[in-house]
Amino acid sequence: MNVYQKLINKEVKLSLIGLGYVGLPIALEFAKKVSVIGFDINEKRVNMMKKGLDPSEELPPEAFDNCDIIFTSNPEDLKAAAFHIVAVPTPIDNHNMPDLSPLLGATRTVGKILKKGDYVVYESTVYPGATEEDCIPILENLSGLKFINDFKVGYSPERINPGDREHTIVTIRKIVSGCDDISLDNIAKTYEMVVKAGVHRSPSMKVAEAAKVIENTQRDVNIALMNELSIIFNRMGINTYDVLEAAGTKWNFLKFYPGLVGGHCIGVDPYYLSYKAKEYRYHTQVINSGRFVNDSMGFYIAKQIVKKLIDKGKKILNAKVLVMGVTFKEDVSDLRNSKVADLISELKSYGVLVEVTDPNAESSEVKKEYGFELVEDISDDYNAVVVAVSHKEYKDMDEAYFKSISAKNGILIDVKGIYRNKIKELSYWSL
Numbered sequence: 001m002n003v004y005q006k007l008i009n010k011e012v013k014l015s016l017i018g019l020g021y022v023g024l025p026i027a028l029e030f031a032k033k034v035s036v037i038g039f040d041i042n043e044k045r046v047n048m049m050k051k052g053l054d055p056s057e058e059l060p061p062e063a064f065d066n067c068d069i070i071f072t073s074n075p076e077d078l079k080a081a082a083f084h085i086v087a088v089p090t091p092i093d094n095h096n097m098p099d100l101s102p103l104l105g106a107t108r109t110v111g112k113i114l115k116k117g118d119y120v121v122y123e124s125t126v127y128p129g130a131t132e133e134d135c136i137p138i139l140e141n142l143s144g145l146k147f148i149n150d151f152k153v154g155y156s157p158e159r160i161n162p163g164d165r166e167h168t169i170v171t172i173r174k175i176v177s178g179c180d181d182i183s184l185d186n187i188a189k190t191y192e193m194v195v196k197a198g199v200h201r202s203p204s205m206k207v208a209e210a211a212k213v214i215e216n217t218q219r220d221v222n223i224a225l226m227n228e229l230s231i232i233f234n235r236m237g238i239n240t241y242d243v244l245e246a247a248g249t250k251w252n253f254l255k256f257y258p259g260l261v262g263g264h265c266i267g268v269d270p271y272y273l274s275y276k277a278k279e280y281r282y283h284t285q286v287i288n289s290g291r292f293v294n295d296s297m298g299f300y301i302a303k304q305i306v307k308k309l310i311d312k313g314k315k316i317l318n319a320k321v322l323v324m325g326v327t328f329k330e331d332v333s334d335l336r337n338s339k340v341a342d343l344i345s346e347l348k349s350y351g352v353l354v355e356v357t358d359p360n361a362e363s364s365e366v367k368k369e370y371g372f373e374l375v376e377d378i379s380d381d382y383n384a385v386v387v388a389v390s391h392k393e394y395k396d397m398d399e400a401y402f403k404s405i406s407a408k409n410g411i412l413i414d415v416k417g418i419y420r421n422k423i424k425e426l427s428y429w430s431l
């Protein structure tokens with residue numbers, strides 16, 4: 001009997017290693033069909049999940065209903081599983097180099113409990129070759145088992161979009177890959193249990209790894225082009241969103257928009273690809289240019305705000321500016337690698353007094369991540385108001401509101417262009 005049938009018959013369990021934004025939703029989906037062990041090294045998070053709470057605040061408590069799952073931080077518990085899915089973070093270090101330590105740490109955990117016949121499937125975003133070159137040797141060394149003969153490995157990237165309730169693990173077609181025909185079939189069938197949109201069988205793990213990393217690289221480069229266009233159009237005195245609306249009437253014009261690219265996917269994954277390309281003696285140019293442009297946008301926007309303040313005859317030292325939105329993107333609470341923080345630190349470097357507010361962020365978390373707190377009381381004398389993130393709470397705000405919180409000759413900086421054509425009296429600027 002193959003591993004897929006054993007999972008369905010609940011003769012063996014499936015384990016999820018790393019229960020974050022990606023791992024927990026998959027674990028719970030599988031737990032509606034098979035027996036699951038959810039493992040995470042963070043005991044605090046495990047204790048929350050034991051109580052039916054998602055520490056990442058993405059899933060409602062009902063998501064834990066009718067699930068056959070145990071949560072644990074004891075690696076010994078993983079021995080009861082025969083199909084392991086690894087979904088740990090793959091960040092970059094301070095020099096924008098891949099930091100594989102969580103991935104290799106999780107691989108060591110699995111290697112120590114790996115048995116003959118087991119499957120290990122990686123979901124973390126990596127460069128092409130990471131599974132075969134970095135992970136499998138550790139699994140072999142620690143288990144004393146032989147890859148393919150004794151255990152199988154696959155790679156199946158996660159393609160969910162933070163804050164997106166429509167595109168989920170169930171509704172996004174899943175790329176799956178294995179190390180031979182039998183493993184590909186078992187991995188594909190296992191994912192087909194939970195992914196209603198079906199699976200795409202990739203010819204190799206490397207292809208599947210490359211497919212994921214280019215999805216985000218493509219987005220990064222395209223957004224960088226929009227950001228560069230917005231810098232040019234700003235100098236020309238034309239609104240980028242007006243231009244994109246006009247150009248977008250052509251059937252094959254791609255719909256990308258300028259903005260701050262933060263978080264732990266789009267702004268990170270291209271570095272994995274460019275790092276690996278160097279090993280093949282290729283120095284990425286387009287990818288690096290995209291990263292440079294996108295990483296500079298927070299500082300660029302801050303400079304535009306300072307220029308606008310000067311235009312309006314405001315003194316820069318102690319000018320009061322309210323920044324609305326600090327999370328890395330709209331409608332999420334995740335603060336990691338938010339480029340709004342660059343904008344804020346740049347404004348502060350000019351001596352501007354910056355106050356920050358966000359309906360989705362926790363002030364204590366902001367303090368931990370960036371060293372400042374959120375303000376609770378909005379005042380009525382801001383020299384400029386910067387809507388940095390297009391949270392849904394902000395979308396219906398109107399000019400009367402912004403006027404009510406602004407000083408005389410106030411400025412509205414609308415990074416994402418959500419109030420375009422709606423602001424008549426305040427001085428207005430968008431990317």
Ligand SMILES: NC(=O)c1ccc[n+]([C@@H]2O[C@H](COP(=O)([O-])OP(=O)(O)OC[C@H]3O[C@@H](n4cnc5c(N)ncnc54)[C@H](O)[C@@H]3O)[C@@H](O)[C@H]2O)c1
Pocket residue numbers: 017018019020021022023039040041042045056087088089090102103105106109123124125126158159160161162264265
């Ligand atoms: N967040 C997304 O929307 C998204 C989308 C697609 C792909 N990805 C990729 O998925 C992977 C996971 O990302 P995430 O957002 O879920 O990360 P996350 O930071 O939300 O969660 C990771 C979890 O792994 C745990 N962990 C860390 N090291 C561990 C180890 N050695 N053993 C066991 N648990 C460990 C952490 O405690 C945490 O609970 C990354 O490679 C990411 O690039 C993320």
